[in-house]
Amino acid sequence: DAKTTQPPSMDCAEGRAANLPCNHSTISGNEYVYWYRQIHSQGPQYIIHGLKNNETNEMASLIITEDRKSSTLILPHATLRDTAVYYCIVRANNAGNMLTFGGGTRLMVKP
Amino acid sequence: SQTIHQWPATLVQPVGSPLSLECTVEGTSNPNLYWYRQAAGRGLQLLFYSVGIGQISSEVPQNLSASRPQDRQFILSSKKLLLSDSGFYLCAFTGAYEQYFGPGTRLTVT
Numbered sequence: 001d002a003k004t005t006q007p008p009s010m011d012c013a014e015g016r017a018a019n020l021p022c023n024h025s026t027i028s029g030n031e032y033v034y035w036y037r038q039i040h041s042q043g044p045q046y047i048i049h050g051l052k053n054n055e056t057n058e059m060a061s062l063i064i065t066e067d068r069k070s071s072t073l074i075l076p077h078a079t080l081r082d083t084a085v086y087y088c089i090v091r092a093n094n095a096g097n098m099l100t101f102g103g104g105t106r107l108m109v110k111p
Numbered sequence: 112s113q114t115i116h117q118w119p120a121t122l123v124q125p126v127g128s129p130l131s132l133e134c135t136v137e138g139t140s141n142p143n144l145y146w147y148r149q150a151a152g153r154g155l156q157l158l159f160y161s162v163g164i165g166q167i168s169s170e171v172p173q174n175l176s177a178s179r180p181q182d183r184q185f186i187l188s189s190k191k192l193l194l195s196d197s198g199f200y201l202c203a204f205t206g207a208y209e210q211y212f213g214p215g216t217r218l219t220v221t
Binding site: 034036041042043044045046049087093098099100101102103104 | 155201203206211217
């Protein structure tokens with residue numbers, strides 16, 4: 001799986017949009033971008049994934065650059081409950097569904 | 112609906128004692144199952160995965176082992192725990208395209 005690079009930490013004001021960047025410059029053509037988050041002392045939770053088109057669901061939006069070398073996860077209106085570590089993972093769907101977690105970004109939403 | 116259970120939630124064990132953590136999945140058949148470990152302040156490390164009964168693949172050499180005696184049951188074991196085995200152990204299974212994680216077991220080896 002391609003390596004990803006994320007900032008170790010970010011702050012966001014409650015009610016504002018949180019934009020979490022991820023670099024994956026060595027991504028292959030068949031690799032998807034996945035985002036998970038882990039709230040303290042809980043298991044990781046799937047957020048969203050995409051291949052090359054932008055994606056949106058009830059939790060977040062995923063913006064993938066045209067060259068696919070980077071992406072941004074957007075939480076449109078961050079709440080205190082969104083405080084968590086956010087992991088960006090790239091993975092081919094034929095890779096046995098295994099996930100390789102990096103260090104992630106620790107997002108702190110502040111009132 | 113699909114659910115995943117892990118127990119116990121917390122465990123304190125002395126060095127050299129055995130370990131058995133259990134994970135069960137409901138609402139799905141023949142799932143891929145995974146054991147991860149997360150040391151304090153660190154990311155998740157894949158330990159084992161299984162694509163079927165009796166089929167176990169190990170990602171990291173260690174004094175842990177895994178078994179899958181039934182389709183929806185995954186067990187993590189050790190004969191003798193080390194201090195370095197302390198951590199947060201997570202079981203997961205694969206859905207349509209994402210992984211679902213259990214609530215985890217926090218193991219402290221003293």
